[in-house]
Amino acid sequence: MKILFVHQNFPGQFPNLAPALAARGHQVLALTDEKNQRPSPVPTVRYKTPDAVQVNGLGRSYAGHAERGYLAARGARALRDRHGFTPDLIIGHSGWGETLFLREIWPDARLLIYAELLYRTRGHDVGFDPEFQETTDESRMLAIARSAHLVQGLAQADAAIAPTRYQADSFPPELRGKITVIHDGIDTARVRPNPAARLALPGGPVLRAGDEVLSYVSRSLEPYRGFHIFMRALPAVLAARPQAQVVLVGAEGTSYGNAPKEGGSWKARMLAELGDLDLSRVHFLGRVAYDDYLALIQVARVHCYLTYPFVLSWSLTEAMAAGGYVVASDTEPVRELIRDGENGRLVPFFDVAALSSALVGGLAGDPDAGRLRAAARATILDGYDLHRHSLPRQIEWVESHAPMG
Template sequence: MRILFVHQNFPGQFLHLAPALAARGHEVMALTDEGNQRPSPIRTVRYKSPPEENPVRGLARTYAGYAERGWLAARGCRALRDRHGYTPDLIFGHSGWGETLFLREIWPEAKLLVYAELLYRTRGHDVGFDPEVTPDSDESRVTTLARSAHLIQGLVQADAGIAPTRYQADSFPPELRQKLTVIHDGIDTGKVRPDPNARLELPDGRVLTAQDEVLSYVSRSLEPYRGFHRFMRALPEVMRARPNAQVVLIGGDGASYGTVPRDAESWKAKLLAELDGQLDLSRIHFLGRVPYPQYLSLLQIARVHCYLTYPFVLSWSLTEAMAAGCHIVASDTEPVRELIRDGENGRLVPFFDQGALEQALIRALAGDPEDARLRAAARQTIVDGYDLQSHSLPRLIDWVESFGA
């Protein structure tokens, strides 16, 4: 088949799939934003970036921005068609940024597949889950509905789609859910694995190893959607109980999913001010965003890894932490329960139970008698059901190729 991948940050979720399809003899190309400089062995063409400033205000703002990106992507595809005679048999794009919205009009005969990551919902998900940050109000629900329009349109137009977890697929209503197949992107468990000899060098030159009492926390951004505020508020008690513990956090200071606080420049600044005088800052290490090998080393040396999240998109960091054989203490929220069973392959605590979180972290740092079993079971969960080479990639290839029959 002639296959066109569409992703504003290609390769994104198609990192392994696109080259694998090319290796099987398909003619594979990718369309991406002109500002994307990520390398890929796949031939890549670019469309014009949308303007940084969206002139539309109010409820239509989100749709207008994504529709503009969709039109620019469609114009790029039109140029491929009219100037170069290119016509794909199959288009596979991420629906999250509107890039697939108008591609049916350029190539009406091509099969259209979408990566449907999540549909925003007004109840039972993030809206109203954390009253401190996400109030349950008419305004927030209406705004959420408005932000969902392009995601619904994207899946309505598609022949089919995939979602990485059941929780994320089930965020779509039944009439759209039937179009979705659940296949995780896959974890390279040969690369992401336990390493008792791993070392992590801190900015001050100190080196941490698995012999140290390391508590790890990872998020793209340090924000409430990933429980950053709950984690920080647990640290005074945890650090008092474990005077040798070293806390290492990876993540940027901005906001990837929610918003920055109104009364501080970042959630990190807000929580440090709130906890002023309660923390031994010499034992807390904010690394920011780091290269992948450094991130992996942190998972491999951690005595305990803490993962907290609203009912929302599941983080890759959880699946990779499990593959690395981490002792996981995680929030008892729906997306997490899909992977972790309390007492079997990790420990679950209620998201808002501060005392339960503190005690779970303290117990793990002190040396949980079940530590070795929990670590092994966490890794086995990923090896059995989420491994890239033996599970996810073969299923993804079969699914894509089924549309060429």
Template sequence: MRILFVHQNFPGQFPHLAPALAARGHEVLALTDERNGRASPVPVVRYKSPVPPAVNGLLGRAYAEHAERALVAARGARALRDRHGFAPDLIIGHPGWGETLLLTEIWPEAKLLLYAELMYRTRGQDVGFDPEVSAGTDEGRFLTVARSAHLVQAMVQADAAIAPTHYQAGSFPAELQGKITVIHDGIDTDRVAPDAAARLTLPDGRVLTAADEVLSYVSRSLEPYRGFHVFMRALPAVLAARPEAQVVIVGGDGVSYGGPPREGGSWKAKMLAELPGLDLSRVHFLGRVPYDDYLSLLQIARVHCYLTYPFVLSWSLTEAMAAGTYIVASDSEPVRELVTDGVNGRLVPFFDRDALAAALVRGLEGNAEAARLKAAARQTILDGYALKDCLQRQIAWVERVAGMR
């Protein structure tokens, strides 16, 4: 088959699937934004980056931005068709930025497969979940409806879709869920595994190992969606109870989801201002780090803390579990799909900083249950989320939808 992947930041969610399909003899090509500098495992063509549309009105602008990207992606696809005679049998894309909306007009015979990451919803998910950040106003819900319009349109067009978790699949309207197959992206459990010899060098030159009392926290950006504010507010009690503890925090100062504090600045600056007595000699902010350093952190951590709104589940949780780390996580719906309290980790209410601090302290103590919980966490990933198994299921899904199976 001829297969076209479409993602403005390719390979995005497809770093394993695209080359695996190429290895099976399919002709695989990727269409991406001209500004995307990520290395690609398959040949790439690029469309011109969209110009922000001049649209007045917040609700209209939300859809216009995605429609504009759809237009430039479609023009790139048309050039691929008219100048090079390329006609894919399958288009596999992420609908989040609108790129797929017009592609079936260029290739009406192609089947469209989508990565169903999440459907925005006005109630029951992130909107209004955290009153400190989002009050759940009518205006906020109006914007959420506008932001979801292109996702609904894309899913209606799709022949089939794939979602990494049941929670994420369940965020879509019931009328569309029949199109979705749940298969996780997959964790490389050979690479992401316990390593007693792992070491992490801090910016000041200090080297941490598994012999140290390390508490890890990881997020693409340090923000409320991933419970950064709750985690920080729990730290004074943790540091007081565990005088040898070292807290290592990975993540950028910007925002990936939601917005900055109302008063401006970063959430990191806001929390440090709120906690002036925090012992920063034992709290280490590393920013964003190379993958090998991130993996070493998971391998040396005595406890890994993961908090999230009802939202997309982070790879950091599944990778921490694969690394055999003691997990303390928020008792929120996406987390409960992987973690059961007392079985393969510990769950605490998202907003309960006292319960969080107590659970982190208990884990740092190296209690008798730690070895069992850590082994069970890794086994959870081996049993249902290992890359070698997930990738074979993804390949089978693609070829089944294409009519090859």
């Protein structure tokens, strides 16, 4: 087949699937934003980056995504008219609107999408954290408005894929039947326990597997990933464990939520709130190279993962694959992977005292740590392993949607 991937930040969720399909003899091409600098495993063409759309009110989100969809479709039309390329299958992420108008360019192509999450007005992230979120009619209306292009994208698609049941179930029953749940997959040969792991902190100590290390990882340090809860737990942790080193990975901006109303970053906000936190033992690394991140989750005695009811982070599955002792929030997406006392520890998201106690217990040496670590890795091996489970199922799913005849 001729297969076109569409993703503004390609390879995005498809770094393994795209080259695997090419290796099976399919002609694979990717269409991406002209400003995307990520290395691509397959030949790539680019569409023009959209300008900021000058629309106010509830229509702003849809207008911006529709504009990107238009520019992606214009790039697709150039592929068709100037280069004679007509795909049999289109595989795109629906999150940025890029798939909205592709059927008008190639009406006979099969359209498959990555359905990451649908914003919902109740029971998910909207209004979950009353400290930083207003639950009003307007906030719920905004969530609906932000979902318009996602519903339209799934309605147009022949089929969709989602990485977890929680994310698939965020879509309404009328559309849920189109979605197959297959996780992106973890390379467990690379992400594994490593007793020889070490991480040299900038200007600080060298951490080794077995040291009293507490790790926290997020794309950005923000409330959506429980950064404020984690920080509030630290004074009690540092007081109880005077040898503990705390290492945080993540940018100071925001990826999903809003910046503090007073300006600045959530890091600055929390440091100001906590006052005399012992920063000689709390290390903010920002964003790091993957090998350094991997070394951190391998050396950590305890890994903390907190999240609103939202998209599940790869860092949780990778920490589990590395045989991590994970203390995580008892929120719905996490419960899909972690069962309290079986393969990790769960605490209520907002219970700072419970989180501190669980982190201290893990750092002190939980007698069940070995069993929990082994069970965490087994969970990933048994259902989320890239080469044993995810990639073969993804390939089968794609090829099952080949056009007939």
